[in-house]
Amino acid sequence: MRLCIAVLVLGMFVSCGQEKKYHDVKDQVKLAVTSDKIADILKFQEELNAEFKDPETSPLADRFRINFESLDFFEPDTSYVVQAEFIRTPEALPFAMPTTTDRESTEVVYGIAKFTLNGKEHELEIYQSPELIKQAEYEDYLFLPFTDKTNGEETYGGGRYLDLTIPKGNKIILNFNKAYNPYCAYNKKFSCPIVPKVNNLDTEIKVGVKAFEH
Template sequence: MRLCIAVLVLGMLISCGQEKKYHDVKNDVASTVTSDKLADILLFQKELNAEFKNPETSPLADRFRINFETLDFFEVDTNYVVVAEFIRTPEALPFSMPTTTDRESTEVLYGIAKFTLNGKAHQLEIYQTPELITQEKYKDYLFLPFTDKTNGAETYGGGRYLDLRIPEGNTIVLDFNKAYNPYCAYNKKFSCPLVPSVNNLKTAVKAGVKAFEH
């Protein structure tokens, strides 16, 4: 289930031949890693489409869900899988994040991700939702909302979200191929957190889910 931070207002193995040279082995490793990333992204897309097709989990109104086959995704691009420096902010206090309705979402700034994308340095704030971490399946859940230069044209104007998990070390993987729209992009009965202005990327993120056309 997508981060239901969109709240319903109603409630190596590496095979190497004996003659392989060292540089060839490196290429095999890179190929395996890329293949694993691709498979992971395609699985994400498949599961997301299944969620949207299922009447019990879909944010789509019935008139759109009945004939639904797939969301519109950018072409998978592993250049949008980045390893970011992860700086924790343990002293941060809870705050109220505005939403698309009168409801406010209580969040805590859990950390800051610093990374390079499209040749430029960026940083984004990553949040934790106190209400969610009381649930076993969300105890290590982190929430990353962001906007970028594709919004309002190729992607939803309000920005997109990434679901993350608390990493063990001081880095975190951000896979923008898994960026998805908040549920309110599909149905006005949902209440979705608004992206803080500090999380506006000064670049175009051509990865993940595109705008919903209906």
């Protein structure tokens, strides 16, 4: 995954290049067809590190980016690549999702993912931005923020995000190995959507990106 994270800053799109919101998902879609799940996860890590090293795309302040080598990742674990039941919610109305600043992010609950993980049943809301889908490259983009029991210890206290695309049927793959931190975990100048309480997972998600240590 190239992870061109584009979190909104002070009401404006900040991105690796032009207008992006959370991520550029195009490369992630390409990776989804890879038969080797581990290779897919390692590719995600490699491309995320490349983005963080690049001064044009990195959220890191220069003093941290200059000597940056790699983010801290959990070991890949394919048991955290889960197939979830996907229930669309076409009657949902737009709402204002709070962020880490005074700005609000307008989102719609596009659907609900139901799945089993670590021996428990879980549900997560999956969101779509009415503004972002006006851009052709994001017309199928979905956003999944979540919290879990590792937050504040092994992972960023504010939770992590997943980028998804609209599935054709009633199933959706959630690869938690691709869980990443919002940009505000690295730099306070960014404004990041706050994970809704309904998306708290009552389990540990020990894959994906760990907390950033300065």
